[in-house]
Amino acid sequence: MSALLETRSLSKSFGGLNVTNNVDLAISSGDRVALIGPNGAGKTTLVNLMSGALPVSSGEVLIGGDTVTHMSQQDRAHRGLIRTFQITRLFESMTVADILRVAAVQKHKAGLKLRWGRARTDLVERDVERVLADIKMQDRRDSPVTLLAYGEQRLVELGVALVMQPRVLLLDEPAAGVPQSESHIIMDAIERLPSDLGVVFIEHDMDLVFRFAERIVVLVNGGVFATGTTDEIAANDDVRAIYLGEADE
Numbered sequence: 235m236s237a238l239l240e241t242r243s244l245s246k247s248f249g250g251l252n253v254t255n256n257v258d259l260a261i262s263s264g265d266r267v268a269l270i271g272p273n274g275a276g277k278t279t280l281v282n283l284m285s286g287a288l289p290v291s292s293g294e295v296l297i298g299g300d301t302v303t304h305m306s307q308q309d310r311a312h313r314g315l316i317r318t319f320q321i322t323r324l325f326e327s328m329t330v331a332d333i334l335r336v337a338a339v340q341k342h343k344a345g346l347k348l349r350w351g352r353a354r355t356d357l358v359e360r361d362v363e364r365v366l367a368d369i370k371m372q373d374r375r376d377s378p379v380t381l382l383a384y385g386e387q388r389l390v391e392l393g394v395a396l397v398m399q400p401r402v403l404l405l406d407e408p409a410a411g412v413p414q415s416e417s418h419i420i421m422d423a424i425e426r427l428p429s430d431l432g433v434v435f436i437e438h439d440m441d442l443v444f445r446f447a448e449r450i451v452v453l454v455n456g457g458v459f460a461t462g463t464t465d466e467i468a469a470n471d472d473v474r475a476i477y478l479g480e481a482d483e
């Protein structure tokens with residue numbers, strides 16, 4: 235069976251700087267993969283190349299075995315590859331339910347044109363309710379996002395991604411900036427994600443990596459330096475020297 239998401243010899247350079255070097259990755263249904271590496275290793279760039287936010291210099295990106303290397307982010311999203319985005323200022327005065335509603339209207343754009351009245355509303359509201367339950371924010375549905383704790387705001391971002399019913403979810407530091415006292419809000423929600431979803435997340439916090447990941451990919455200088463289970467990576471002296479050693483400084 236084809237991997238849900240695959241990269242083949244993926245490379246990216248900015249001018250003379252090689253930021254992604256021949257990266258081969260395969261993400262399958264149910265995978266929980268942490269992308270780690272020192273600052274500037276190319277983690278965000280790799281996620282941007284996979285999601286289509288950046289054009290590749292060479293190599294391929296495939297979703298479900300189909301090449302999507304030159305497809306837009308939107309087209310990749312329709313194929314089930316979703317990454318989270320920070321909620322922009324534009325949305326700040328909106329309520330949690332409104333934000334999810336906007337995402338659901340986007341998702342059903344084509345379908346909504348064919349429906350009227352109640353059927354149209356139902357389609358959107360079903361998604362809103364499903365996601366409010368997924369992120370356990372039913373009691374916050376009418377809260378303006380600005381009034382939420384930062385951890386909850388990041389949870390709404392996850393909710394927006396879940397509206398799309400992704401098959402692969404790319405999370406760039408889902409708990410970044412979230413006070414430690416609130417980080418469980420995010421991690422609990424991530425642990426409740428559908429078991430068949432493939433999840434790739436960039437994370438600097440090793441406690442979160444080892445709690446949540448089943449597989450770790452270590453990037454150094456844009457290339458895959460090591461890949462393995464959490465136990466294998468924890469026991470890898472080269473990784474410790476290059477990455478974990480540095481993180482301990």
Ligand SMILES: Nc1ncnc2c1ncn2[C@@H]1O[C@H](COP(=O)(O)OP(=O)(O)OP(=O)(O)O)[C@@H](O)[C@H]1O
Nearest residue numbers: 248249251253271272273274275276277278279280
């Ligand atoms: N648009 C760009 N133009 C030029 N160089 C860039 C651009 N985006 C990223 N880089 C460079 O590419 C390298 C990798 O950056 P990237 O943000 O992907 O790393 P990262 O592993 O996500 O880092 P961090 O952990 O600090 O977020 C860095 O040296 C960065 O300066």
